[in-house]
Amino acid sequence: MDRALLALGLLMALPAVADEGMWTYDAFPVEAVSKAHGFTPTQAWLDKVRLGSVRLAGGCSASFVSPEGLVMTNHHCIRGCIEDLSSPKEDLLAKGFLARTPAQERRCPKVEANQLVKMTDVTARMNTATKGLTGAAFNTALKREMSAVESECTTSTDVRCDVVTLFNGGKYHLYEYRRFQDVRLVFAPEFSMAAFGGDPDNFNFPRFGYDVAFMRVWKDDAPAKSPDYLPWAKQGAKEGDLVFVSGHPGGTDRKVTVAELESHRDVYLPYMTMMLSETRGMLRSFAASSPERYRVTRARLRAVENGLKALRGRHQALADPALFTRKRQEEAELRQRVDANADLRAATAGAWDETAKALDEYRRLMPEYRMKEAGDAFSGELYALARHLVRAAEELPKPNAARLREYTDAQVPSLRQQLLRPAPIAKELDEALLAFGLGRLRETLGADDPFVREVLGTESPEGLARALVRGTKLGDVKARQVLLEGGKAAVEASKDPMVLFARKVDAQARAVRNRYEDTVEAVLKRNGERLAKARLAVYGTSGYPDATFTLRLNAGQVKGWDENGRPVAALTTFGGAYARHTGKDPFKLPDSWLKARGKVPDATPLDVATTNDIIGGNSGSPLVDRDGRVVGLIFDGNLHSLGSRYAYVPETHRAVAVHGDGLIAALEHVYGAGHVVRELRAASEAAASPAK
């Protein structure tokens, strides 16, 4: 619990332990949970649940649910894979997929699964490396030391090592993962059922989604063993039950300065929501113009809509003056405490001002940074491939620690996987996206900007995109392989128009990245670290660190909420899903469900709301009971919870999961996946005594 809040009396009305907190496994507040919920997790319990948890490197969570490498996650977490495995003739996203035997399981070209096996505190080593440094020098030293530490740790391609930032730079830990790069699809329902209710119901509750997928990790062309898995519970969760979420919340900003929150509210979020809104309008019209365009667009559209709704929710949370009042009070208290202590005062001298100045610089730099480097102008998959090839050729020959972060040794396996995956590229969509991005470039920097003139010449955005996308050979894996293996010489000799174009852009893109990293990122990071250390000195580590896509555990309970006087129940049912069916997309149940009507009792729970404190990245997290057994599958939060980026509000913030009972019932009776259910049940039986 955050002492700053306590000190201000803001949490007085809450129970002794609120359900707030994304705790690292090495600092889980066992006693507080015990006191609040009457259950004391043992170290064995914690280890078992941690090792049963899985991270999907693309930005999701998952879990092992059998000893044979069976992994459970959300459909939306592997939507890209399902698209990759689809073709105009076989639309797996529309019709779903079920492997009846391991041999039928199909490899996902770019999915990587990680299992956290070890955590080591490397704060001292990082601090030594950056001691006395500021600005760009600080940033460079920090990144080099991170790369060095990771490189020493990465002993094989089966090992992934990441130096992770905790407490906003107050602590650095080395996380060592077991890495699985051969991940195969076992089961996926129809997109229309996984995302039932579509964008209107996204972040909504009551909810009736079946956002479920099963995969299997393979090793040496056989299913991998996963002795540490989470067994299925005999019975699903009921209203009021204690439930844990073990997963990878992507990022929160609960401990940042008020100036940073203002910058989110006034600069970053308005820009992003506008950009995504326009992209959404464009993609929706594009998708509506033909069935094939719909097929290649829908997953991206869904991702854009999801991102837009999430960012809009964040903005709305920040538009509430009450939140800022509270944050200002918290910051004022911290400053007061810091000022009262000569050492802390000296250690943080100028930190708030330097932060504000860097944010002002960011406001001015952002358009150029977003256009030239962050991908908002040069969009589409083919350009991304060309840039990776151009940069890999430049970076890989350098010493590891001197490379751009995304080309260090630790990243090379995923990079190769991304460049060499055989999935088809939707060229028409790629062309539309690039044209759209180039138009945005011209309007953002202005037609008179020298870079814009250099890039466009007398071409229109549409004309240039057409020439590049239709002219490039990078859609062919072999062409990419030649350039990747051939390195700098091959890239410099290439006449491929997309490669030439990426080379033309690269110098200016790197220049603005350097400016951004040196004058914004480095300053924010260094001062964030200084303030984080002051915060730790004042309040200790009894609080939890802001989320950084690292494994966290949270305790909560199954619970509805009060929506402006209207009670919202914690559970929805199969009967509710049938009642919501209108026959019109996105409220159209797939045929499989319509045919199965009656096979599963209407009262069977389908989705469930809980008080768990989660955020994007937690998608696919297992919901486990006090026996460490699976009772659900997290796939969303309610609309209120979008504000939990900045603060958790126990009265209204809710996590949303597929209920364990409904999950099994649909597998068995709707999808005829009895063999998957049997594997889950056998694993459940085999887990002799629940880890306590």
Added chain:
Amino acid sequence: MDRALLALGLLMALPAVADEGMWTYDAFPVEAVSKAHGFTPTQAWLDKVRLGSVRLAGGCSASFVSPEGLVMTNHHCIRGCIEDLSSPKEDLLAKGFLARTPAQERRCPKVEANQLVKMTDVTARMNTATKGLTGAAFNTALKREMSAVESECTTSTDVRCDVVTLFNGGKYHLYEYRRFQDVRLVFAPEFSMAAFGGDPDNFNFPRFGYDVAFMRVWKDDAPAKSPDYLPWAKQGAKEGDLVFVSGHPGGTDRKVTVAELESHRDVYLPYMTMMLSETRGMLRSFAASSPERYRVTRARLRAVENGLKALRGRHQALADPALFTRKRQEEAELRQRVDANADLRAATAGAWDETAKALDEYRRLMPEYRMKEAGDAFSGELYALARHLVRAAEELPKPNAARLREYTDAQVPSLRQQLLRPAPIAKELDEALLAFGLGRLRETLGADDPFVREVLGTESPEGLARALVRGTKLGDVKARQVLLEGGKAAVEASKDPMVLFARKVDAQARAVRNRYEDTVEAVLKRNGERLAKARLAVYGTSGYPDATFTLRLNAGQVKGWDENGRPVAALTTFGGAYARHTGKDPFKLPDSWLKARGKVPDATPLDVATTNDIIGGNSGSPLVDRDGRVVGLIFDGNLHSLGSRYAYVPETHRAVAVHGDGLIAALEHVYGAGHVVRELRAASEAAASPAK
């Protein structure tokens, strides 16, 4: 000049009179202008320029430029008319229009021109009517009294009377206009030339647009006489020249509370920019899918893009912390002065708090208000017509003062014109817009909202829009006339699906409007008025009132600016336009210009930047010299000037006009409109001695 700023020393570095200020004609700071520019406008000069100024009721400015009713404005101000006069066979927006004789002039179905003939202070009467009232009662009494005053004044359909708000409610004036409802198109260039550079160049400078149109007001089927017109200058404006803009700035918020600025920044602008961004993406894709769709969409798309860029510019101005620092200082000073005076303190008790509370209510109410009443969900022309018919039937039988403001006697002529104009309606676009809006309704209020369920039932937004647009007969003027003349009985008997739909929606739309007006608008207005009176008491009327689409005069000069160290020249030339031509839309000059190359010397000025303090609504304003003669035609501001909604910054804010010389040269040598030029020259000669 604003004494508050002076008192704070913030304007110390400026000349004795900056070019800031949108002054009403009855309070033009003649002495200050005389001191700053060495020119003293006489009352005759002021009267002449005022009577030569024209307001286009749709939201633009214009001027009389001959005694035969010839009116000059921007192409973009009458784009709607040009579309109305176009058809799939004759695309006047693409190819332009030129009437060679009065008989060829074509009537614009919905353009109304107004000439300000009289201004009367009615503050005392309004104050008496609202004395002692608050909230809804205040609002109702204010609106009723406004309607009553206007109704008494409106003696014929040739007279338009508006009670206008000045000084944020510190003053109310009755403006009496001569009203022209028969306005005919004389000349319009190609859309591609009027908007040369398209959205990328909009609000950009250097600029090469020819955003010009001429119309003529008619009376009793003959050109109307306009003895008070602005004669053309013999020579155009040069760098450094003193130039005046006489026109109708639409709205500024320079004197509002800090809480209101925060609300713009955090609530209104983020919502609007997101909505417009998505609409833009949708319309661009829609327009790209067929030439006919492009034709019916481009004008609306341009309007959406223009609005988006303008609102984004406003948001960016508010995202600058420096602006808020200054505004907070100004407000702090005002509060201090108010607190120091017992009478003022009593008169403003609670005003700031009540304002903040109303804005918090607005934040919660906005989504519902925008959806149900403000047109963001029920979009498209056919729905708007249905709603007008339904509401007119309800409102017109009521006593004038009890009606919704847009159905009072003063508004009836424009309402009838709008309902009965014969222009064709693009049904496919209307269907797309309504479907888009209904989708927005569901996502904004949620699929579980009772109103959403009532509106959509089990239909999809697309399906419902299709049924309504394809089923309605309101595209036919006769059908509308029957319902308008038939009144309530006819509307209630109508089986037209769009009419039935509008009736279904209306009760809830009115309810949220009432809540908005009573709990937000009324509170803001009453407290705004209290604070405005305190401001007048402290600083006097020596400042100018915020813009309210009422006639204003401003003095400035022809001048470029310094863009981050890069000087931007004040004038662009014909040669520059040819150099900017790439052959690709929107940088593609029309054939007329390509053919005319060489006929006009390259050095001839085309566009010009000035320091005049303008804002949206000033489009079409004449730029006049000290002789009261036309030297240009305002059509835009630069990007910086978008922030002038909140504060004018003399260093960088610039108005953008078509240069008088270039305007004439193109008319004559590119468009072969020698007869228009001769009319302008004859009028210029006839103006014996310039009004001084």
